Amino acid sequence: MNSLRLRKFAARTGVAAFVSLGLIAGFAGAPAVAQSPSPVTYTVLGDSYSAGTGGGAEYDDCLRSLNGYGNNYAAATGKVMSNLACYGATTADVQLYQVPLIPATTKLITLTVGGNDIGTGAVSEICVPAPQSAQCTAALSASMQKLSQLPTKIKSLVKAIKSQVPQAKVAFVGYPRLFEPNNMAQLGYSADQVKTARLMNGAADLLNSVIAISALSNGARYVPVAWAFAGHGIPSYTQWIVGPYDPTNPFVFHPTATGYLNGYTAALRAFL
Numbered sequence: 001m002n003s004l005r006l007r008k009f010a011a012r013t014g015v016a017a018f019v020s021l022g023l024i025a026g027f028a029g030a031p032a033v034a035q036s037p038s039p040v041t042y043t044v045l046g047d048s049y050s051a052g053t054g055g056g057a058e059y060d061d062c063l064r065s066l067n068g069y070g071n072n073y074a075a076a077t078g079k080v081m082s083n084l085a086c087y088g089a090t091t092a093d094v095q096l097y098q099v100p101l102i103p104a105t106t107k108l109i110t111l112t113v114g115g116n117d118i119g120t121g122a123v124s125e126i127c128v129p130a131p132q133s134a135q136c137t138a139a140l141s142a143s144m145q146k147l148s149q150l151p152t153k154i155k156s157l158v159k160a161i162k163s164q165v166p167q168a169k170v171a172f173v174g175y176p177r178l179f180e181p182n183n184m185a186q187l188g189y190s191a192d193q194v195k196t197a198r199l200m201n202g203a204a205d206l207l208n209s210v211i212a213i214s215a216l217s218n219g220a221r222y223v224p225v226a227w228a229f230a231g232h233g234i235p236s237y238t239q240w241i242v243g244p245y246d247p248t249n250p251f252v253f254h255p256t257a258t259g260y261l262n263g264y265t266a267a268l269r270a271f272l
Contacts, residue, residue, distance in 0.1 A: 016118060020246040039105035042079035043168075044070035045098045045161075046111035049175065049264075050085035054242050054254030062086035067257035070110070070174075076269060079108070082243055088118045091153040095160045102164050108268035109161060110223070114211050116145040117153060124178070124200065124253050128244060140141070147210060154214035162219070164244045167218065171272060172215040172222050175231035176263060177201040180236050199231075225267040229259065237272035 044050050051059075052068020059065070064083055074081035076154070084098040091113050102109070123143050127136035154172070161170055179197035189197075205226070213220040232240035240259030242249045249256070255263060 005178065012114065016266050017023050018090055038080045040080050040082045040103035041105060041107045042070075042074055042077075042081045043102050043106045043109050044068075044081065044083040044085050044111065045094050045102075045109060046085045046113045046173075047089040047094075047116055048085070048087040048251075049112040049115070050110070050173070050253060051083065051087055052085075052260060053087050054249060054251035055257040056249070058251075063251070063256075065260075067260055069260045069268065071260050072148050072265040073110075073268045076265065082106075082191055085111070088116055089113065091150070091157050091240050095157045098161045099157075099164050102161070102168075106168045107141060108172055108272070109165070110272075111170075112173045112175065113157070114150055114154070115175060117150055118143045118173075118207065119204070120207070121253070123203070127196050127200065128193075131192045136196070140199075140203070140231050147207065151206075151214040151217075154211065155218050158215070158218040158220050170215075170220040171268075172211050172220055174211060174224045174226060174270070175224065176233065176241065176255065176259070177226050178241055180231070180233040183235050221272075223267055226265055228267045228270075229255075230261040232259065232263070235246045 048063060050068065050070065051062050052065030052070065053063040055065035055067030057065055057067070062085065064085065068083065070081050070083045070085070073079070076173045083101055084101050086093070086098070089098070094111065094113055116169045119139065119142060123139045126133070130136055158170060161168070163240055179201055181194050181197045181201065184194045184197055208224065208226065212224070229240055232238055234241050234243045240256050242252050242254050242256060244252050246252070
């Protein structure tokens with residue numbers, strides 16, 4: 001390259017460099033365009049099992065936890081999630097307070113509901129320490145009576161959800177069995193306690209069956225979780241349910257963070 005061509009080349013590249021620098025400076029100095037948040041595609045409704053209660057670091061009046069299955073499933077599938085579930089919610093609570101808040105962009109809804117409608121928490125609190133008491137018998141009887149009303153309530157709830165977000169798929173999620181009766185027998189629990197544990201596991205199966213039939217007959221899906229929790233109930237060496245004498249976790253009979261991840265999230269990924 002001769003000297004004249006070299007000077008022309010340098011001039012051209014110099015101009016290009018200054019232009020490039022100017023463009024870069026111009027972009028750097030321009031105001032940043034605000035990024036709009038991604039639309040919600042996945043909404044969690046329901047009671048404490050959907051709120052994530054028991055998972056640790058519960059953060060609001062609804063006792064939601066970032067360790068709940070909703071966060072886990074959203075992270076695993078790339079969905080943008082909104083958790084509207086709340087501790088203690090019944091089917092009526094979900095329909096009245098949560099359904100109207102479902103984002104319009106929701107494509108998938110999962111929910112656990114029905115346990116509070118039939119008083120499973122009260123039954124557990126009464127029957128575990130006093131399995132043969134009159135109070136336990138009365139609580140079980142009242143629970144079974146309320147169970148007969150659940151199909152109508154679930155039908156109404158599904159109708160309300162579909163009216164709010166017609167395009168969304170709805171999946172009811174079941175409850176785990178709380179107890180490992182065989183382990184209880186080996187660890188010296190009384191015969192009455194073992195018998196009551198079997199009875200309550202059977203009641204959980206019955207509740208899940210009613211929820212499943214009610215969901216499927218109204219155009220929703222059902223995701224079972226009892227199989228995922230098998231071998232991890234109370235008591236077990238790898239226990240995924242908060243026990244009644246756990247000083248580190250006050251949310252008795254709820255899944256632990258591990259239970260939400262390896263039980264609920266695993267079941268959702270398997271069935272959805």
